[in-house]
Amino acid sequence: MKNLFDELNKDYRFKEGFHTCINCGTCTAVCPAAEFYCYDPRQIVSIVQTKDDQKIEELLKSDRIWYCGECMSCVTRCPRKNGPGLVIMALRELSIRLGYFVESEKGRQMLPLTHALTGNILNYGYCVHPKSFKWEDHKESGPVFKWHLEHLQDSMARLGANYDGDGPGVLRRIPKESLDELKAIFDVTGGTERIKHVEQCSAKKAKEMGMTDEEYEKMAFEYCSDKHFNN
Amino acid sequence: MIYEGKQKIWSDYQKEIPDDHWYYVRSCIRQNFFPASERMFTEITRNVLGKDMYETPFHTTCGGIAYHADTIPQETVMTIVARQFALMTEAGYENYCPSCITSFGNYAEILETWREFPELEARIRENLWKACRREFNKPKYLAHTSDLIYHWREQIREKAKHLLINRETGEPLRIVEHIGCHYAKMFPHKGVGGAEYPYVLAGMVESWGGEVIDYPERRHCCGYGFRQYHVKANRGYSVSNTHKKFESMEPFHPDAIITNCPGCPYFLDRWQYVIAEQTGKTYGRNGYGIPVFTYEELAGLVLGYDPWDLGLQLHQVAVEPLLDKMGVEYDPKAKYLGLNKEDLMKPEMPSSIKCC
Numbered sequence: 001m002k003n004l005f006d007e008l009n010k011d012y013r014f015k016e017g018f019h020t021c022i023n024c025g026t027c028t029a030v031c032p033a034a035e036f037y038c039y040d041p042r043q044i045v046s047i048v049q050t051k052d053d054q055k056i057e058e059l060l061k062s063d064r065i066w067y068c069g070e071c072m073s074c075v076t077r078c079p080r081k082n083g084p085g086l087v088i089m090a091l092r093e094l095s096i097r098l099g100y101f102v103e104s105e106k107g108r109q110m111l112p113l114t115h116a117l118t119g120n121i122l123n124y125g126y127c128v129h130p131k132s133f134k135w136e137d138h139k140e141s142g143p144v145f146k147w148h149l150e151h152l153q154d155s156m157a158r159l160g161a162n163y164d165g166d167g168p169g170v171l172r173r174i175p176k177e178s179l180d181e182l183k184a185i186f187d188v189t190g191g192t193e194r195i196k197h198v199e200q201c202s203a204k205k206a207k208e209m210g211m212t213d214e215e216y217e218k219m220a221f222e223y224c225s226d227k228h229f230n231n
Numbered sequence: 232m233i234y235e236g237k238q239k240i241w242s243d244y245q246k247e248i249p250d251d252h253w254y255y256v257r258s259c260i261r262q263n264f265f266p267a268s269e270r271m272f273t274e275i276t277r278n279v280l281g282k283d284m285y286e287t288p289f290h291t292t293c294g295g296i297a298y299h300a301d302t303i304p305q306e307t308v309m310t311i312v313a314r315q316f317a318l319m320t321e322a323g324y325e326n327y328c329p330s331c332i333t334s335f336g337n338y339a340e341i342l343e344t345w346r347e348f349p350e351l352e353a354r355i356r357e358n359l360w361k362a363c364r365r366e367f368n369k370p371k372y373l374a375h376t377s378d379l380i381y382h383w384r385e386q387i388r389e390k391a392k393h394l395l396i397n398r399e400t401g402e403p404l405r406i407v408e409h410i411g412c413h414y415a416k417m418f419p420h421k422g423v424g425g426a427e428y429p430y431v432l433a434g435m436v437e438s439w440g441g442e443v444i445d446y447p448e449r450r451h452c453c454g455y456g457f458r459q460y461h462v463k464a465n466r467g468y469s470v471s472n473t474h475k476k477f478e479s480m481e482p483f484h485p486d487a488i489i490t491n492c493p494g495c496p497y498f499l500d501r502w503q504y505v506i507a508e509q510t511g512k513t514y515g516r517n518g519y520g521i522p523v524f525t526y527e528e529l530a531g532l533v534l535g536y537d538p539w540d541l542g543l544q545l546h547q548v549a550v551e552p553l554l555d556k557m558g559v560e561y562d563p564k565a566k567y568l569g570l571n572k573e574d575l576m577k578p579e580m581p582s583s584i585k586c587c
Contacts, residue, residue, distance in 0.1 A: 012305065012344055012351060032452045032472045033459075069456025069468065070299045071412040072336075076419065076426045083417075092301045109462045110301070116461060117297040120259075127259040127296040137463060140470075140505050142547035144586065145264075147567070147578030154569040159542045160270035161262070168286040170257065170266045178289045181314060184362035191307035198302075224464035 004060070005051040008090050017075070017086025021045045027074035027084045037228050039067040041074055041084035048087060060095040063228060066106030096198065102205035105225060111202040112221040118195055122183055125174030130163075137221075244425035248374050248382040252283045254324035255376070256315060258331030259292050260493035261525075267542025268527040269330055272376055275530060279390065280383055287318055293329070295337035299457040309351075310358040312341050317365035327370035328379060332492040335375040336413025339421045342369060373421070375414060377491035377526050381423055381431045384438040392535030395441030397486075398558035403442035404486040407521075408432035409476075409499065411492025412452050426450075432489050435526060439533050448479035454502070455494040473502035477514050477521070487553045488523040499523045504547040507584035519585045520548035532559055539565055549585045563587065 008014045027041040028034045034041065044064065047055050059065060068088040075083040092101075101107035120129050135146050148155045153163060162169025186192045206216035253276075261269055276282045293315060298308040319327055329335050345352035359365055380387070395404040410429045415422030424430030427450075433443045454472025459465040476499070490496040503520040507513050514521045523546065524532075531541040538559060543550045544566045554561055566587065569575045580586055 012348055016344065016347070032454065032456070033468065035475070036468050036471050066458070069452065069454070069459045071452040071456065072417045073412060073450075073452060076416045089301065093304070096301065106465075109458060109464070113300050113458055113461060114302045117300055117302045121292055121294060121297060121303075125291040126262070127292045127294070128263050129259075130263060133263070140466065140501050142501055142504050143579040143581060144545060144547045147576070148545055151569065151575045154573060154575055155545075156266060157570045158539075158568070158575075159267040159545075160540075161266040163266075166288070168288045170269050171262045172288055174291055175289060178291055181363045182291060182311065185310045185314065185358070186303075186307060188358050188362040189306040189310050190304045194302075194304055194307075220462075220464075222463050224467070229467075 004053045004056040004094065005048070007094055008048065008056070011090035011093055013083075013086040014090035017083030017090070018045070018048065019080055019082050021049055021082055022080055024079060026077045026079065027082070030073045030077050032071060032073065033067045033069055036230060037067040038230060039064060041068070041088070044091070045082065045084050045087055048091070057100070060091060060098065060100040061103035061107075063104040063106040065091045065095060066104065066109065067228070096194070099197075099201040102201050105223070106228070108202065108205065108216070108220040110198050111217050114195055114198045115217070118186075118191070122179065122186065125179055125182060126171075130171070244420065244423065244428075246374070246378070246421070246423055247372065248378055249326050249372055250382070252324060253285070253326045253328045253374075253379065254319040254322060254370075255284050255286045256290050256293070256327070256329045256334065257286070258329070258334065258493045259296060260497065261330055264497045265493070265525050265528075265542060265545070267540065267545075268525040271527040271531045271536070271541055272330065272380075275387070275527065275534065276379065276383075279534060280386055285322055285324060287322060290315055290318055293331070293334040293337050295331065295333040296457060298337065299333065300461055301458065306355065306358060308337065309341050309355045310362065312338060313355050313359040313367055314363055314365060316369060317359065317363070317367035319370065320366070320368045325368065325371040326374070327372065328374050328376050330376045330493075332375060332411030332413050333494075335373070336417055338373055339418045342373065343418060345369075375431075375491065377431050378423055380526050380530055381434050384435045387530055387533060388438045391439065391533045393533055393557045393559055395436060395439045395529075395533070395557065397556045399556070403440055404553070404556060405444050405484060406436045406441040407444050407446070407449075407480050407483075407485040407488040408436060409453065409488055409490045409492075409495050410450075411490070411495055414491060432491055432526060435529070436489060439529070444480065444483045444485055446480045446483050448476045451476050451479070453492070453495040453498045455498055460494075460498075469498060470502045470505055473498050474506055477503065477506070480521075481514050485521050486556060487529075488521055489526055489529050490523060491526055496523045496525050500546050500548050504581055504584055508581060511583050513584050515552060517585075518583075519552050522546065522548055522550040522553045524550070532557060537561065539568075547581070547586060549587055551587060
């Protein structure tokens with residue numbers, strides 16, 4: 001077993017966000033996630049501070065590290081210049097790298113998230129794109145946005161966008177050579193490898209849970225048990 | 232606190248904003264949900280204010296959303312950003328302005344991390360060369376596009392056709408300003424006014440005649456939370472945080488909300504609709520919500536642009552109450568028409584909150 005604390009300490013976000021914590025709880029007091037979920041960033045940092053590998057491994061396999069919204073409100077308030085949100089980012093990175101993310105309901109969400117966001121980047125050059133935005137999965141976007149999507153070309157033209165067009169402008173089609181460069185960046189920096197790793201770990205877990213890959217991904221995207229909440 | 236002390240603290244949170252020659256990069260979220268705001272930004276800066284605002288079609292996402300949803304490694308997002316900087320360098324610019332707050336925070340974080348760990352910057356330069364055969368200079372100035380509208384707010388005021396003043400009472404309109412978390416919470420010195428008293432939107436509101444509302448949850452996140460919205464199972468997190476803000480601001484009777492983040496106006500608008508549909512509660516008067524605006528939309532109204540050219544028809548919460556208070560003229564029948572008055576039919580109307 002690797003020394004998990006040492007592994008965390010190699011992450012630049014951990015280097016920046018982890019200093020001695022005085023357990024004041026200011027981060028928890030301002031945290032939007034802590035009000036909603038059974039989540040306590042003070043406790044997370046406190047566990048990491050013990051450097052106890054068994055406790056850190058439990059954390060990496062738990063739902064708790066996936067509750068943070070990375071708003072970084074904690075960074076502003078910490079009197080010791082810690083960044084619990086940055087510590088969370090390092091914990092998530094390690095959980096993914098070691099394949100522990102599939103052991104928790106919230107961690108398993110990595111599969112639909114990875115497919116949606118990296119798919120949009122590599123296919124379109126945007127993190128979000130109308131061609132992959134399914135209104136049925138986003139009913140909160142409301143009837144106005146449904147109407148907009150139904151008349152996308154016309155509505156975008158009315159608003160002065162250059163939707164799917166050449167040249168600059170709003171929602172232009174990103175040139176193929178730029179998309180090729182993004183793909184090359186993913187290949188060189190471990191982005192492509194990360195996608196495959198998440199898919200492989202998820203496929204193995206789906207099999208273990210007696211599900212097809214599609215069932216697993218749908219469950220990860222939609223299912224929410226009632227164990228996560230404060231109230 | 233003595234006055235000189237206050238002045239000293241305030242001066243620490245001022246940023247130098249060059250007056251011209253900016254390299255502009257777009258926002259993934261805003262292009263999808265507020266396309267006319269970005270168009271209006273270039274319209275105002277280039278055609279109204281006469282500024283050089285350069286855009287290349289070859290720029291892409293900065294990867295910030297994917298990074299904060301933990302789906303791409305840090306070196307991947309850094310190299311995507313390095314490519315963006317290379318395009319700026321090749322175009323001959325050194326003032327860099329992203330339209331997105333997640334991007335702004337991403338760029339600020341990356342530049343700070345490279346400053347602290349130069350060996351990482353060297354590795355990213357190698358990555359970029361391997362992947363794209365490009366080299367880059369770091370921007371001399373980094374500003375969010377709301378910083379620029381703040382910087383030019385008095386010039387906009389000089390050209391104003393409407394002010395944030397109730398035309399019937401003559402009183403200033405009461406405006407909630409909501410700042411995106413990644414504008415200054417991570418690096419307070421990167422934002423105008425810092426994280427505690429950010430002035431970037433408040434300055435616009437005051438210049439354009441309005442009054443800024445202070446309320447308890449003024450600095451609370453809108454609830455985007457990246458993975459907490461993009462995964463369907465987590466969206467309760469998002470709506471709960473927006474609900475908390477609205478419950479907090481309700482007693483202060485805001486006339487409108489101004490935002491500078493891509494996600495915030497979407498969530499503050501759409502979750503009002505969801506809350507109304509789920510509970511029947513609306514936060515405005517007579518079944519209306521509180522209209523939510525981007526800073527370009529509000530600047531456009533002040534400058535006298537047609538509300539439907541500003542894209543206000545894409546809001547789920549009706550904007551008309553604010554238009555009426557400001558005295559903005561508009562054609563209700565033209566709201567959902569397409570280009571050249573083409574009939575695009577109309578969206579369904581929600582049952583519990585007014586959309587028109």
